[in-house]
Amino acid sequence: MDPGDLSDEELLEQVATERDPEAFEVLYKRYSRPIYSLVQRVLRDHHAADDVSQEAFAAVWRAARGYRRERGTASAWLFTIARNAAIDAARARVPLVIGEAPEVPDHGPLPEALAIAEMEAFEVHVAVDSLPHRERDVIELAYYSGLSQSEISERLSLPLGTVKTRTRTALARLAHVLEDRGVMR
Amino acid sequence: MSAHDEFDRVEQLLRATPAPAPVPPGLEAVAREAALGGPAAQRRPEVTIVRARLPRFGFARLSAGLAVMAAAAAAALVIGVGGRTSPFEAQRTLALAGTAGASATVDFGSASDGTRPMLVKVHNLRPAGHGWYYEMWFDVSGDKVSAVTFNTSSSGDATVRTAISADMRWGSCWVTLEKAGAGDGSKVVLRPV
Numbered sequence: 379m380d381p382g383d384l385s386d387e388e389l390l391e392q393v394a395t396e397r398d399p400e401a402f403e404v405l406y407k408r409y410s411r412p413i414y415s416l417v418q419r420v421l422r423d424h425h426a427a428d429d430v431s432q433e434a435f436a437a438v439w440r441a442a443r444g445y446r447r448e449r450g451t452a453s454a455w456l457f458t459i460a461r462n463a464a465i466d467a468a469r470a471r472v473p474l475v476i477g478e479a480p481e482v483p484d485h486g487p488l489p490e491a492l493a494i495a496e497m498e499a500f501e502v503h504v505a506v507d508s509l510p511h512r513e514r515d516v517i518e519l520a521y522y523s524g525l526s527q528s529e530i531s532e533r534l535s536l537p538l539g540t541v542k543t544r545t546r547t548a549l550a551r552l553a554h555v556l557e558d559r560g561v562m563r
Numbered sequence: 564m565s566a567h568d569e570f571d572r573v574e575q576l577l578r579a580t581p582a583p584a585p586v587p588p589g590l591e592a593v594a595r596e597a598a599l600g601g602p603a604a605q606r607r608p609e610v611t612i613v614r615a616r617l618p619r620f621g622f623a624r625l626s627a628g629l630a631v632m633a634a635a636a637a638a639a640l641v642i643g644v645g646g647r648t649s650p651f652e653a654q655r656t657l658a659l660a661g662t663a664g665a666s667a668t669v670d671f672g673s674a675s676d677g678t679r680p681m682l683v684k685v686h687n688l689r690p691a692g693h694g695w696y697y698e699m700w701f702d703v704s705g706d707k708v709s710a711v712t713f714n715t716s717s718s719g720d721a722t723v724r725t726a727i728s729a730d731m732r733w734g735s736c737w738v739t740l741e742k743a744g745a746g747d748g749s750k751v752v753l754r755p756v
Protein backbone atom coordinates (compact mmCIF):
# COMPACT_ATOMS: atom_id res chain seq x y z
CA MET A 379 0.00 0.00 0.00
CA ASP A 380 1.18 3.52 -0.76
CA PRO A 381 2.28 5.12 2.53
CA GLY A 382 0.43 8.24 1.46
CA ASP A 383 -2.84 6.34 1.84
CA LEU A 384 -2.11 5.32 5.42
CA SER A 385 -3.52 7.09 8.46
CA ASP A 386 -1.19 8.95 10.78
CA GLU A 387 -1.51 6.16 13.31
CA GLU A 388 -0.63 3.52 10.72
CA LEU A 389 2.36 5.55 9.57
CA LEU A 390 3.65 5.91 13.09
CA GLU A 391 3.26 2.18 13.66
CA GLN A 392 5.12 1.53 10.39
CA VAL A 393 7.94 3.70 11.66
CA ALA A 394 7.91 1.88 14.98
CA THR A 395 7.76 -1.68 13.73
CA GLU A 396 9.31 -1.54 10.27
CA ARG A 397 11.59 1.48 10.73
CA ASP A 398 10.13 2.52 7.39
CA PRO A 399 11.74 5.72 6.03
CA GLU A 400 8.94 6.23 3.51
CA ALA A 401 6.36 6.24 6.28
CA PHE A 402 8.52 8.73 8.15
CA GLU A 403 8.69 11.00 5.13
CA VAL A 404 4.93 10.98 4.72
CA LEU A 405 4.58 11.93 8.37
CA TYR A 406 7.12 14.68 7.80
CA LYS A 407 5.13 16.05 4.86
CA ARG A 408 1.90 16.03 6.86
CA TYR A 409 3.34 17.52 10.02
CA SER A 410 6.37 19.60 9.13
CA ARG A 411 4.51 22.88 8.95
CA PRO A 412 2.34 22.37 12.06
CA ILE A 413 5.36 21.22 14.06
CA TYR A 414 7.63 23.97 12.80
CA SER A 415 4.95 26.57 13.50
CA LEU A 416 4.35 25.23 16.99
CA VAL A 417 8.05 25.23 17.82
CA GLN A 418 8.47 28.74 16.48
CA ARG A 419 5.52 30.02 18.51
CA VAL A 420 7.06 28.59 21.67
CA LEU A 421 10.61 29.73 20.98
CA ARG A 422 9.99 32.87 18.91
CA ASP A 423 13.30 32.27 17.23
CA HIS A 424 13.65 31.07 13.62
CA HIS A 425 17.14 29.65 14.02
CA ALA A 426 16.34 27.78 17.20
CA ALA A 427 13.08 26.57 15.62
CA ASP A 428 15.08 24.93 12.81
CA ASP A 429 17.22 22.97 15.26
CA VAL A 430 14.38 22.04 17.57
CA SER A 431 12.08 20.95 14.74
CA GLN A 432 14.88 18.76 13.44
CA GLU A 433 15.34 17.31 16.91
CA ALA A 434 11.59 16.80 17.25
CA PHE A 435 11.47 14.71 14.08
CA ALA A 436 14.50 12.75 15.22
CA ALA A 437 12.64 12.13 18.48
CA VAL A 438 9.62 10.91 16.52
CA TRP A 439 11.82 8.35 14.81
CA ARG A 440 13.45 7.28 18.07
CA ALA A 441 10.37 7.20 20.23
CA ALA A 442 7.84 5.82 17.73
CA ARG A 443 7.91 2.47 19.48
CA GLY A 444 6.46 4.17 22.53
CA TYR A 445 3.33 5.20 20.66
CA ARG A 446 0.19 3.23 21.46
CA ARG A 447 -2.88 3.89 19.34
CA GLU A 448 -5.27 3.04 22.17
CA ARG A 449 -3.78 5.83 24.28
CA GLY A 450 -4.47 8.65 21.85
CA THR A 451 -4.13 9.98 18.35
CA ALA A 452 -0.85 10.14 16.49
CA SER A 453 -1.46 13.85 16.09
CA ALA A 454 -1.66 14.42 19.84
CA TRP A 455 1.47 12.32 20.33
CA LEU A 456 3.38 14.31 17.71
CA PHE A 457 2.14 17.57 19.22
CA THR A 458 3.52 16.58 22.60
CA ILE A 459 6.85 15.45 21.21
CA ALA A 460 7.26 18.78 19.43
CA ARG A 461 5.99 20.90 22.29
CA ASN A 462 8.29 19.22 24.77
CA ALA A 463 11.24 19.62 22.45
CA ALA A 464 10.48 23.33 22.20
CA ILE A 465 9.96 23.75 25.93
CA ASP A 466 13.16 21.84 26.70
CA ALA A 467 15.04 24.11 24.32
CA ALA A 468 13.53 27.20 25.92
CA ARG A 469 14.55 25.96 29.36
CA ALA A 470 18.08 25.23 28.23
CA ARG A 471 18.55 28.87 27.33
CA VAL A 472 18.04 30.20 30.85
CA PRO A 473 19.83 29.29 34.08
CA LEU A 474 18.00 27.67 36.97
CA VAL A 475 17.42 29.93 39.96
CA ILE A 476 16.46 28.65 43.37
CA GLY A 477 13.38 30.40 44.68
CA GLU A 478 9.77 30.16 45.69
CA ALA A 479 6.46 30.62 43.94
CA PRO A 480 5.55 34.26 43.35
CA GLU A 481 3.42 35.98 45.98
CA VAL A 482 1.38 37.91 43.43
CA PRO A 483 -0.75 35.85 41.07
CA ASP A 484 -0.26 36.32 37.37
CA HIS A 485 -3.55 37.23 35.71
CA GLY A 486 -2.47 35.97 32.30
CA PRO A 487 -3.93 32.87 30.69
CA LEU A 488 -3.66 29.64 32.60
CA PRO A 489 -1.12 27.09 31.35
CA GLU A 490 -4.05 24.84 30.51
CA ALA A 491 -5.61 27.51 28.31
CA LEU A 492 -2.30 28.22 26.61
CA ALA A 493 -1.68 24.56 25.91
CA ILE A 494 -5.21 24.06 24.60
CA ALA A 495 -4.79 27.02 22.26
CA GLU A 496 -1.50 25.60 21.05
CA MET A 497 -3.08 22.22 20.48
CA GLU A 498 -6.01 23.77 18.60
CA ALA A 499 -3.66 25.77 16.39
CA PHE A 500 -1.63 22.64 15.73
CA GLU A 501 -4.69 20.63 14.74
CA VAL A 502 -6.01 23.42 12.54
CA HIS A 503 -2.66 23.64 10.75
CA VAL A 504 -2.64 19.87 10.23
CA ALA A 505 -6.21 20.02 8.91
CA VAL A 506 -5.46 22.91 6.54
CA ASP A 507 -2.39 21.09 5.25
CA SER A 508 -4.54 18.06 4.50
CA LEU A 509 -6.68 20.06 2.04
CA PRO A 510 -6.17 19.76 -1.70
CA HIS A 511 -3.83 22.53 -2.81
CA ARG A 512 -6.43 24.58 -4.65
CA GLU A 513 -8.68 24.65 -1.59
CA ARG A 514 -5.79 25.27 0.76
CA ASP A 515 -4.74 28.31 -1.25
CA VAL A 516 -8.10 30.06 -0.89
CA ILE A 517 -8.33 29.25 2.82
CA GLU A 518 -4.83 30.54 3.53
CA LEU A 519 -5.36 33.72 1.55
CA ALA A 520 -8.69 34.34 3.27
CA TYR A 521 -7.85 33.50 6.86
CA TYR A 522 -4.07 33.88 7.14
CA SER A 523 -3.50 36.73 4.70
CA GLY A 524 -6.82 38.47 5.34
CA LEU A 525 -7.82 38.82 1.69
CA SER A 526 -11.44 39.24 0.66
CA GLN A 527 -12.94 36.78 -1.79
CA SER A 528 -12.73 39.40 -4.53
CA GLU A 529 -9.05 39.93 -3.78
CA ILE A 530 -8.46 36.18 -3.81
CA SER A 531 -10.26 35.97 -7.13
CA GLU A 532 -7.92 38.59 -8.52
CA ARG A 533 -4.80 37.12 -6.93
CA LEU A 534 -5.46 33.63 -8.24
CA SER A 535 -7.03 34.74 -11.51
CA LEU A 536 -10.16 32.76 -10.76
CA PRO A 537 -13.82 33.65 -11.17
CA LEU A 538 -15.35 34.89 -7.94
CA GLY A 539 -17.86 32.05 -8.01
CA THR A 540 -15.04 29.52 -8.12
CA VAL A 541 -13.39 31.12 -5.11
CA LYS A 542 -16.67 30.97 -3.20
CA THR A 543 -17.23 27.35 -4.16
CA ARG A 544 -13.72 26.33 -3.19
CA THR A 545 -13.98 28.18 0.09
CA ARG A 546 -17.26 26.49 0.95
CA THR A 547 -15.94 23.07 -0.07
CA ALA A 548 -12.79 23.62 1.96
CA LEU A 549 -14.74 24.73 5.04
CA ALA A 550 -16.92 21.63 4.80
CA ARG A 551 -13.85 19.44 4.47
CA LEU A 552 -12.18 21.18 7.40
CA ALA A 553 -15.29 20.73 9.52
CA HIS A 554 -15.20 17.02 8.78
CA VAL A 555 -11.47 16.68 9.49
CA LEU A 556 -11.60 18.75 12.66
CA GLU A 557 -14.64 16.83 13.84
CA ASP A 558 -12.70 13.60 13.38
CA ARG A 559 -9.81 15.07 15.30
CA GLY A 560 -12.04 16.06 18.19
CA VAL A 561 -11.47 19.78 17.78
CA MET A 562 -15.04 20.79 16.92
CA ARG A 563 -17.30 21.41 19.88
CA MET B 564 -24.33 20.72 15.10
CA SER B 565 -25.87 22.13 11.89
CA ALA B 566 -23.79 22.73 8.78
CA HIS B 567 -24.07 26.46 9.41
CA ASP B 568 -22.82 26.05 12.98
CA GLU B 569 -20.00 23.86 11.73
CA PHE B 570 -18.88 26.50 9.25
CA ASP B 571 -19.04 29.15 11.95
CA ARG B 572 -16.94 27.02 14.25
CA VAL B 573 -14.36 26.28 11.55
CA GLU B 574 -14.13 29.97 10.69
CA GLN B 575 -13.76 30.80 14.36
CA LEU B 576 -10.90 28.30 14.67
CA LEU B 577 -9.21 29.59 11.53
CA ARG B 578 -9.41 33.18 12.71
CA ALA B 579 -8.03 32.27 16.12
CA THR B 580 -5.12 30.38 14.62
CA PRO B 581 -1.97 32.25 13.69
CA ALA B 582 -0.70 31.71 10.18
CA PRO B 583 1.65 28.75 10.03
CA ALA B 584 5.31 29.55 9.65
CA PRO B 585 6.90 28.64 6.32
CA VAL B 586 9.10 25.60 6.78
CA PRO B 587 12.72 26.21 5.74
CA PRO B 588 13.41 24.22 2.57
CA GLY B 589 16.47 22.54 4.06
CA LEU B 590 14.70 21.20 7.12
CA GLU B 591 13.46 18.00 5.53
CA ALA B 592 16.97 16.88 4.63
CA VAL B 593 18.43 17.54 8.06
CA ALA B 594 15.41 16.11 9.86
CA ARG B 595 15.64 13.00 7.74
CA GLU B 596 19.33 12.67 8.43
CA ALA B 597 18.85 13.24 12.13
CA ALA B 598 16.12 10.65 12.30
CA LEU B 599 17.32 7.97 9.96
CA GLY B 600 21.04 7.96 10.17
CA GLY B 601 22.72 11.07 11.42
CA PRO B 602 24.52 11.37 14.70
CA ALA B 603 21.55 13.13 16.23
CA ALA B 604 19.64 9.87 16.04
CA GLN B 605 21.92 8.41 18.66
CA ARG B 606 22.36 11.49 20.79
CA ARG B 607 19.59 11.14 23.35
CA PRO B 608 18.15 8.16 25.14
CA GLU B 609 14.63 7.19 24.21
CA VAL B 610 12.25 8.46 26.83
CA THR B 611 8.59 7.64 26.65
CA ILE B 612 6.25 8.82 29.34
CA VAL B 613 2.73 7.57 29.38
CA ARG B 614 -0.20 7.73 31.70
CA ALA B 615 -1.93 4.70 33.06
CA ARG B 616 -5.40 5.25 31.64
CA LEU B 617 -5.27 7.27 28.52
CA PRO B 618 -8.50 8.51 26.96
CA ARG B 619 -8.72 9.41 23.29
CA PHE B 620 -8.12 13.07 22.70
CA GLY B 621 -11.25 15.22 22.53
CA PHE B 622 -11.53 18.92 22.97
CA ALA B 623 -14.97 18.65 24.44
CA ARG B 624 -13.41 16.81 27.33
CA LEU B 625 -10.68 19.34 27.84
CA SER B 626 -12.85 21.41 30.07
CA ALA B 627 -11.97 18.90 32.74
CA GLY B 628 -8.38 20.05 32.56
CA LEU B 629 -5.19 19.71 30.65
CA ALA B 630 -4.50 16.37 32.24
CA VAL B 631 -6.81 14.81 29.68
CA MET B 632 -5.03 16.39 26.77
CA ALA B 633 -1.61 15.46 27.98
CA ALA B 634 -2.64 11.96 28.81
CA ALA B 635 -3.97 11.40 25.34
CA ALA B 636 -0.71 12.56 23.92
CA ALA B 637 0.97 9.55 25.47
CA ALA B 638 4.32 11.19 25.63
CA ALA B 639 6.27 13.46 27.86
CA LEU B 640 3.78 16.05 29.06
CA VAL B 641 1.13 15.63 31.67
CA ILE B 642 -0.42 18.49 33.56
CA GLY B 643 -2.91 17.64 36.24
CA VAL B 644 -4.15 18.36 39.70
CA GLY B 645 -5.21 15.55 41.95
CA GLY B 646 -5.30 13.07 39.09
CA ARG B 647 -6.48 9.50 39.23
CA THR B 648 -4.06 7.33 41.12
CA SER B 649 -4.28 3.66 40.38
CA PRO B 650 -2.17 2.12 43.11
CA PHE B 651 0.84 -0.01 42.36
CA GLU B 652 3.48 -1.57 44.53
CA ALA B 653 6.38 0.86 44.83
CA GLN B 654 9.75 -0.68 44.10
CA ARG B 655 11.52 2.50 45.04
CA THR B 656 10.51 5.82 46.61
CA LEU B 657 12.28 9.11 46.24
CA ALA B 658 11.67 11.99 48.66
CA LEU B 659 11.90 15.63 47.63
CA ALA B 660 11.71 18.71 49.83
CA GLY B 661 11.50 22.46 49.40
CA THR B 662 11.00 25.54 51.51
CA ALA B 663 8.07 26.22 53.85
CA GLY B 664 7.33 22.55 54.41
CA ALA B 665 6.84 21.67 50.77
CA SER B 666 7.56 18.04 50.03
CA ALA B 667 6.94 15.29 47.56
CA THR B 668 7.37 11.57 47.19
CA VAL B 669 7.91 9.80 43.92
CA ASP B 670 7.04 6.11 43.83
CA PHE B 671 8.42 3.96 41.04
CA GLY B 672 6.69 0.69 40.23
CA SER B 673 7.77 -2.42 38.37
CA ALA B 674 8.60 -2.14 34.69
CA SER B 675 6.02 -3.55 32.34
CA ASP B 676 5.65 -3.33 28.57
CA GLY B 677 8.63 -1.02 28.34
CA THR B 678 7.42 1.50 30.86
CA ARG B 679 7.71 2.00 34.59
CA PRO B 680 4.78 3.57 36.47
CA MET B 681 5.53 6.60 38.56
CA LEU B 682 3.31 8.23 41.17
CA VAL B 683 4.14 11.75 42.31
CA LYS B 684 2.51 13.03 45.50
CA VAL B 685 3.13 16.64 46.38
CA HIS B 686 2.23 18.33 49.67
CA ASN B 687 2.32 21.89 50.98
CA LEU B 688 3.47 23.40 47.73
CA ARG B 689 1.46 26.53 47.17
CA PRO B 690 -0.44 26.63 43.86
CA ALA B 691 1.46 28.17 41.03
CA GLY B 692 -0.15 31.45 40.03
CA HIS B 693 -1.93 32.06 36.76
CA GLY B 694 0.46 31.43 33.91
CA TRP B 695 2.79 29.36 36.08
CA TYR B 696 3.12 25.65 36.59
CA TYR B 697 5.39 23.09 38.17
CA GLU B 698 7.56 20.69 36.21
CA MET B 699 9.46 17.59 37.31
CA TRP B 700 12.77 16.88 35.67
CA PHE B 701 15.22 14.02 35.47
CA ASP B 702 18.90 14.26 34.72
CA VAL B 703 19.50 11.62 32.06
CA SER B 704 23.15 11.41 31.05
CA GLY B 705 23.53 15.14 31.44
CA ASP B 706 20.33 16.02 29.60
CA LYS B 707 17.37 17.62 31.37
CA VAL B 708 14.40 15.46 30.60
CA SER B 709 10.93 16.69 31.44
CA ALA B 710 8.91 14.01 33.20
CA VAL B 711 5.66 15.68 34.09
CA THR B 712 4.11 19.09 34.59
CA PHE B 713 1.43 19.81 37.15
CA ASN B 714 -0.13 22.35 39.45
CA THR B 715 -1.22 21.97 43.04
CA SER B 716 -4.66 22.43 44.50
CA SER B 717 -5.53 25.21 46.92
CA SER B 718 -4.44 22.91 49.75
CA GLY B 719 -0.99 22.66 48.19
CA ASP B 720 -1.41 19.02 47.19
CA ALA B 721 -1.16 17.24 43.87
CA THR B 722 -1.09 13.63 42.86
CA VAL B 723 0.04 12.75 39.39
CA ARG B 724 0.30 9.32 37.87
CA THR B 725 2.60 8.92 34.88
CA ALA B 726 5.30 6.58 33.66
CA ILE B 727 8.83 6.66 32.37
CA SER B 728 10.67 4.46 29.97
CA ALA B 729 11.60 1.24 31.75
CA ASP B 730 15.22 1.47 30.71
CA MET B 731 15.70 5.15 31.49
CA ARG B 732 18.78 5.71 33.65
CA TRP B 733 18.58 8.96 35.54
CA GLY B 734 20.93 10.59 38.00
CA SER B 735 18.82 13.18 39.74
CA CYS B 736 15.28 14.47 39.96
CA TRP B 737 13.90 17.86 40.88
CA VAL B 738 10.84 20.11 40.49
CA THR B 739 10.88 23.63 39.12
CA LEU B 740 8.41 26.46 38.94
CA GLU B 741 7.94 27.48 35.32
CA LYS B 742 6.26 30.40 33.58
CA ALA B 743 4.10 29.16 30.73
CA GLY B 744 5.28 29.95 27.26
CA ALA B 745 7.93 32.45 28.26
CA GLY B 746 10.99 30.30 28.84
CA ASP B 747 12.37 33.20 30.85
CA GLY B 748 13.52 31.38 33.92
CA SER B 749 12.79 28.45 36.13
CA LYS B 750 13.19 28.06 39.87
CA VAL B 751 13.91 24.86 41.71
CA VAL B 752 11.23 24.38 44.37
CA LEU B 753 11.73 20.74 45.31
CA ARG B 754 14.95 18.76 45.31
CA PRO B 755 16.00 15.33 46.63
CA VAL B 756 16.30 15.09 50.40
